[in-house]
Amino acid sequence: MSLFKTRDWWSRSVGEEEEFDQGCLCLGNIDNDTNGLDKIIIGSFQGILRIYNPNPSNANSVEDVILEHAFKQPILQLEVGKFSSASESQKLAILHPRKLAVFNVSVLSGTVEHGSQYQLSLLYEHNLQRTAFNFCYGPFGGVKGKDFICVQSMDGTVSIFEQESFAFTRFLPGALLPGPIRYMPRLDSFVTATSSWKVEAYRYQVLAVASETAGREETQNIKSGKKIAVDWSFNIGEQALDLVYVDYPPAQPFIIVLGEHTVFHLTDNGMLKTAKKLEYDPSCVLPYASLRENKVNYLVGAHTKSLLVYEDTTLKWMAKTEFVPVQLRIGNFSGLKAGIVGLSDSGHLEVMYLGTDPSVFTPPQVEAREINFAAMEAEMAKLMKHVKAKSTNSVITPSVKPEDDLSIYVHVNPNLDEVSMASGMDYQDEDGVPSTTVRIQMKSRLPLENVKLEITCPWPLGCTQSEFMIQRIDPGSPSETFVAVFQRYKGLPSHLYVHISGTFTSAAGGRCVIVTKANLPTKLFLKPVFPVKNAVHKITIDTNRPPVNLNDIFPDMLGQNEGGQGSALGFQFLGGGPVVSLLASKTSQRYRLQSDQLEAIWLPLRELVGRLNNHLKKGQGDFRVSFDGALPLQEYFELIDFHFDLRQSNLQYRELLSQRAAQFRTIQKRLLTRFKDKTPAPLQNLDTLLEGTYRQILALADAVEENSQAERLAANNLSSATYLLNILLKLWLDMSDEEFKVLEATLSPIVSSSEDQGWEETVDASITHLLRTVMAKSAKDQAVNPSPLTPPEDTSKVKKHIALFCDRLGKGARLVEGLKENKEKVVKKHSSSSLVEQSEIIEDKTPVDEMLKGKHKSGQKKKRDKTLGLPQRDQPFSENSLLMKEEDDYKAKSRLKSLVPDLDVLTKDMDDMDDNSSRTNDEDDSHEIVYSL
Structure with a gap:
């Protein structure tokens, strides 16, 4: 992190809801003024062209815009160069997706009240047969005083335009996606970055002679061509964001390749000079001449809103910016030489310079007052108490909860479905397997897309569908989903709920998960039967109220017991499971649950306690359920x-x-x-x-x-x-x-x-x-x-x-x-x-x-x-119990041995087979066994 910031000399916010990227900014004396000062030219993807003449002294920002023009097509790139054969003055080349146009910017002095009027006139244009991506320019073939244009299309082909004339189109070998491209005048070559993470160079003469239309006119609409030989290739191992050809004598020319994590310095013949590993995500690069001999400086813009200055691989300066630059340029303006021009993707345009001017702050003088130490100590104690309370209840995670964006409401039908939706069970029940419908409603505060709804059923439960994908949820129209839950496998239910989770992408861009539970009715797992008289395990609970009629607290689970005295009920788990009998005492305030399987008692006991509390707490007094028996x-x-x-x-x-x-x-x-x-x-x-x-x-x-x-x-x-x-x-x-x-x-x-x-x-x-x-x-x-x-x-x-x-x-x-x-x-x-x-x-x-x-009931110790x-x-170990344990261990070991027979015995049995089989047949059989496995 830098202590310094860039100094703002001039800035503007360009347009509204317009987008910019690399190639949308260029500088030059486009009006060919005699003072040689640069103008700022920008073009957006919305097709708006603007030319600025920055002047900080102008109070009205409108006067800085010397030209504004709206095109019907997006502006992909624009450059200033000698693009006209009739004149060596500066012209403006604009690249659209299907068109390359060259314009002249002229000045008419004194035609308006506030100054000069600028006009944009079309010199020529080329319609493109392929969708363009970017272009580069230069004196191709060593021509003097002229700039030709090379347009690269989305399929990797390059088209050469010699000003008003079309020259040729060539396929670059192995091109899958286009990349940055530059022209190297010293070698008369093009250098580009490919989608295979390589930097390749092609000579202009090789491209020019690689034609299959000898004697015929060149055309853009080609479908095949000769394979072009690569002059040199260098594998950088990562995607290239930008590359720049640097030629500042007396230093040797070289190429700067800006990768996703590294800055490479290559010679113009493809040899690696240096490589600098970056600890941040870069966005753009710009070289400039150094005062030191054989040294070249360059600026790197970062997504951390920083501007870094390097000399070769050494970091010389770092300054914070107010935006993330997507393109940087250096220009000379009135009152500022070598100003840095930066453009963000949202249209923030700024001319800045590097400096260390501190922001001077003079604290105001305060009035002297008498110090009250008692009041200070009281205030200090109060503040420390507040700080301690905040520190103990501090929240590290963001205060925004996922429930703020999405809410899940679950409603479980208390009644069973009239027509059961159960399917795929591994058991059968004579009365059928019931199911209940769960309604899941999701409401969102903001529009959400691709919300994944998952229903997780613990064993032995199951549902008709466990995953749903909701394409979109709007704030005004909640989403509703219905799913049937039932018992799929044979066994005792240990959980009476299903987990429901919703996964979505929040407005901040992070993945969020909301989880809720849906409690299921008990009659989904139990069915009423006649109570059983004898049982192995018994649990007795006490209450402080007279016993109630069991028919009153279990009206929905009577079945065959309907119309009885209400002192005994029976429940059986689905699939022929254990039977749990519930008995109410006539003379005491007790209830007993009994079953041949201890673990089966938990669900009826839980249901009994809950229904007793709901039934008896409606009246006056304090109702309490207790257990005074022996823990099993x-x-x-x-x-x-x-x-x-x-x-x-x-x-x-x-x-x-x-x-x-x-x-x-x-x-x-x-x-x-x-x-x-x-x-x-x-x-x-x-x-x-x-x-x-x-x-x-x-x-x-x-x-x-x-x-x-x-x-x-x-x-x-x-x-x-x-x-x-x-x-x-x-x-x-x-x-x-x-x-x-x-x-x-x-x-x-x-x-x-x-x-x-x-x-x-x-x-x-x-x-x-x-x-x-x-x-x-x-x-x-x-x-x-x-x-x-x-x-x-x-x-x-x-x-x-x-x-x-x-x-x-x-x-x-x-x-x-x-x-x-x-x-x-x-x-x-x-x-x-x-x-x-x-x-x-x-x-x-x-x-x-x-x-x-x-202790006895009387309170005396025993x-x-x-x-x-x-x-x-606690039962003491007897000789019989030890013998029974050894017998159980022997049975377990015998079962294990029966599953894994002894190989010696197996071999002996195999040797006793029929000896009339020949060795050849044995070998063939063995061969068949090996390859069949």
Whole structure:
């Protein structure tokens, strides 16, 4: 960044909504005035030609415009030169897309009140057969006192015009896109930059004689020609933005090539002199003569609004500008010699010079006043408090949110579709698979184009279409999209929502993403059935209100239970899933949920708690739902073990598959070597090994696929069980919403399928962090090292930490700092074999000696039998349990061996085959196996 700025000598804002680029600016004594001062000539893509005679003393900017003319075609480039055969004075050449015109600018003195009148008269013009891109001029062929013009078209052809006459048109070899082109008088050659990132030179004489129309008149409309030999070529390795031929004696002539990231100095015969790597994006380059011998200076304009001065490869000066120049020129004006003229793409025209005049600022004198130190300290304290508040709430990202440009509104139909839109399911349900329609409305503050709408459904959900591309959204006409959501795969739903995201390009040009959720109705996954009397797992919750009729809180999920007493309901998951029975006690304020599958209880429990709150909070008083039973940690730990075992099996299967694949490739190489050998050698049972390995690879691939599906199902069950445990912990401890968010972030119900950072190690690290921070009892607990995020060998640590975590919560620990500790909870252990007779919950008489905390109901302390976790669920290891565990391990290993048979046994079986087959047939069969694979 420079400390200096360019000094503005004269500036104008040209036109309104006009565009300019390289070639739209030139300087010269176009009116052939005797004082030799330059005039500024600019032309826009809108076809407006303007000629300025800058004079800072003119208060009226209109007087600086000496000529303005509107053409019907865009102006691509304009130059001043000796383009007329009748005169050696300066003429103006203007290039249009399909025309090259040469004009004369004349002056009629005293014809108007304020001064002279300038006229623009056409001398001649050439209609072009091809769309033009740019042109260069010079004394082609060594002619004296004249300038010829070379026009380059969009297809890479060059057309030579010798003033009023057309000379010839030639194809440049390998031209795909046009580039900058210049004429080198010393070698009588053209130098241009090609689309292949090369700088090439062609001699004028070679172009002139490369004609296939000998004896016939040259024409622009050619379709073929002789291949033109390149004089020299140099690969610069990047796109050339501009190139300039520099000839300031006594220095040797050379070429400056401005690339996207580098400035190259080439000799006129194609040799590299120097290369300067740029740390910015350049926009234009302009050389000028140096006072030092054999030195050439040049200016480089940058997109950082900077102007940099180089001497060879050394940076000599840098100054800030008010705009990004697309073209620079140096001219002599009245009162300013060698002024720098810059033009921006939006039409900001400025004549400037480099200087170091400082902006003089004299601070005003202030009145002396008596200093009040007490008031100063109070004000300082107030300001420091304000600064501290701002620093803690500082926002690094821009304050403009994506929601300001696009808003997504989602409406889920609470009723199921009359005609289900479900399709592509991998299961069947006797009552059909229902679906619900989700209406997605997108509103924009500004016009947006190409908005991508994505609907992400967590397993086992699915939708009719997951991606939409909205071509345009206007502020007055929002876009509406309808999609049907249903359960596509068989399994327990662990999430009752779908993610909806919209991706678009904001007004600032950046990519923005807006994400929202759509909660789905419970009856999309559950259907009403008759309740089941016996069940393995039971959860009982208490309330402080009399029990309500279940028909009143589940009016939409009665089904076959409609018209009943309202004390028992049954729900079954789709696809023949587990049945969850909901029972309401007649004599107590309790509700029981029971099922043969623990993780299936979470969804009916969540729905029951939500509907009870909505139903009973309408009246007076404080309604509360609580849980005083035993936490099902033992069953929860079994789900963790099962999920972890599948993860380990997945790693083993993949490792074995990798080994067998490497073995298969090795055997293939050896067989191919035997087959290519001119002297046949025995195969030594390599064909048998190849076939056996191939069978093992197929078996292992099937095992990996089956294990992956089982792991995904186990992860889904673990996620559902985690939801259930979190809900029970919230009801057990009467957690606030803030604490429950911390609980779900710690004991996360989102089970990822990552092999490097799985659910077990992530949850273990989160719980360990809480145990050593907000839940720490002493400094010793805070000194515990955090758990590394590496795959564990077993689940003993994570189960131990989860049990300790629940134990600390039961003893009153809080998950958020600054909250008052809870009272210790007394938890009874209910028997799992209790039955329900006539909708009445029968309480078992288990003594209260195994509880989470060491206290009786009376408040007296009782010595605990166990020191860690939840004692009522800790089971001692017996000999039978160890034998059962060893038997399970033996079964798992036997299954793994069955998938990967022993190669020795396989080889022996293959050797016992029919010995009547000849060796030739064996070789042919082996050859067929190798190449068929």
